[in-house]
Amino acid sequence: MSLLRYPIHVLLTGATGYIGGSTLSALLAREDYKDGRVKITCLVRGGLGDRAALIERLGVDVTVLVGDLADWELLRAAAAEADGLRRRGAPVVIDTANADFPRGARAMLAGLRQRYERTGTRSVFIHSSGTGALTDNAQGKFADQKIYDDLDCTAIRAIPTTYVHRETDELISQASVEGYVRGYVVMPPLVYGRGTGPCSRTSVQIPALIRAALTLGQAVHVGSGLSMWNGVHVNDLVSLFMVLLDDALSAAGPKAPTGLDCYYFCATDTYSWKQLAGELGKRLYAKGALPTPEPRALRPDEERVVLGEWSGFAYGSNSRSRAGKAYTLGWVPKHGTRPTNADANADGLFDSIDAEYEAVLEEGRDVAPKVHSDEMNVALGTTTYP
Structure with a gap:
């Protein structure tokens, strides 16, 4: 350097x-x-x-x-x-x-x-x-190829x-x-993953999905769960x-x-919301935390209750990106589905579920989702999608 x-x-x-x-x-x-x-x-x-x-x-x-x-x-x-x-x-x-x-x-x-x-x-x-x-605004209905x-x-x-x-x-x-x-x-x-700071060490979306599953007794996804995101x-x-x-x-x-x-x-993982729900269900079922490993679609009346006001935005949309410039600068991610060095941990997004589950138990199963309308710069119901 x-x-x-x-x-x-x-x-x-x-x-x-x-x-x-x-x-x-x-x-x-x-x-x-x-x-x-x-x-x-x-x-x-x-x-x-x-x-x-x-x-x-x-x-x-x-x-x-x-x-x-x-x-x-x-x-x-x-x-x-x-x-x-x-x-x-x-x-x-x-x-x-x-x-x-x-x-x-x-x-x-x-x-x-x-x-x-x-x-x-x-x-x-x-x-x-x-x-x-x-x-x-896919609401889980389709996977966008963009x-x-x-x-x-x-x-x-x-x-x-x-x-x-x-x-x-x-x-x-x-x-x-x-x-x-x-x-x-x-x-x-x-x-995803456990943070290393002095205070908050848990992420947003996976803990919210875990709490939703524990509340409803089954892993869930918005709509058909076909929409795709990335993780890091x-x-x-x-x-x-x-x-x-x-x-x-x-x-x-x-x-x-x-x-x-x-x-x-800086994306290193790719998944659909249904894939994530399936993996979450399988892992929590193996721990005895859920009665079934199979995921299901959320009912409209459940979404806001268990995932917050921005459930469709945060858990049902497509958001796909490809990291390019970071690698040219020497960025070497150590997690994900395609870690870039031989010494990297192979664990990625799905593997983080176990640690996130333990964090949820430590913090409390009833903590509200962190994604709320006061954290956005547009009011709920007025969002226009590009």
């Missing part, structure tokens, strides 16, 4: 979340953090047992800012002063908190623009979005900015075009963040495209 530009000052949002917490763990494990060349500031919301204290109790050299994505001035100032006014080093934002809260991204970008105008230093902005932006490819971002850019995730994505792309940041929009599909292990997603970070700050010059081509996929 090429030498990087130091020191590195990272502003991380979502550090107590599933993806953000795993990102924090990856940053703390870096040798350049251990020898003091990487400084980390975490934006952390208050409440829920004092999230900030959870990070502080790690006993590491991390600055904690208590606030949220709605706090414009806090975010702007944190981004603008990312290097403590030393006017040197490499300011970095890794944004994992919410892909559908553009106000937060605007505030951080405003701060980075001010910093650029003051110092002339171009910042790095890595944003965790999602392939929810690629979804249709597969988005990030080697050509034309089709991605054509998705309206009124659709989920797209407004924030476009803000980062435009800031990259204007030149005051190097922006990267990472679009993971379903994220949380650690492989975070490793792509690190690949992009290292490339962006390489003293030899970055290779990863930004600007209009700032979009990056």
Whole structure:
């Protein structure tokens, strides 16, 4: 790996979340953090047992800012002063908190623009979005053959900015075009596997499907379950963040495209919702948790109750993507149906069900699904599909 530009000052949002917490763990494990060349500031919301204290109790050299994505001035100032006014080093934002809260991204970008105008230093902005932006309204009825490819971002850019995730994505792309940041929009599909952060370590979709199965006594899918998605292990997603970070700050010059081509996929697994339900049913039946291994279709009156308001979007749509650029940069996923190195674990999406089931038992069978309308930037019932 090429030498990087130091020191590195990272502003991380979502550090107590599933993806953000795993990102924090990856940053703390870096040798350049251990020898003091990487400084980390975490934006952390208050409440829920004092999230900030959870990070502080790690006993590491991390600055904690208590606030949220709605706090414009806090975010702007944190981004603008990312290097403590030393006017040197490499300011970095890794944004994992919410892909559908553009106000937060605007505030951080405003701060980075001010910093650029003051110092002339171009910042790095890595944003965790999602392939929810690629979804249709299939409701489980069919498998779409369309597969988005990030080697050509034309089709991605054509998705309206009124659709989920797209407004924030476009803000980062435009800031990259204007030149005051190097922006990267990472679009993971379903994220699976146990996280490594200080707080939330469970994913969204598989635990929700497990809880639905336990509630109804049978694994379930939306509609006929024919629609197709992809998956990626949380650690492989975070490793792509690190690949992009290292490339962006390489003293030899970055290779990863930004600007209009700032979009990056990272899919390693492919499945239909019916396949996933069948595998979930088989594994939970073997544990004695279900009376039958066979899955069934959800009744319309059950969907919202067991999977939340966005059941059709999150569990019945098509969302297919192909990772291209990440591999050219040296990304080496260690999980999935096609791990790319001989030392990789062969376990993929289906194998994660066992650990996710144990997590569900630890957290409680009655926890509500995490996908809710207040996490989206469009109101339920007004979504228009691209």
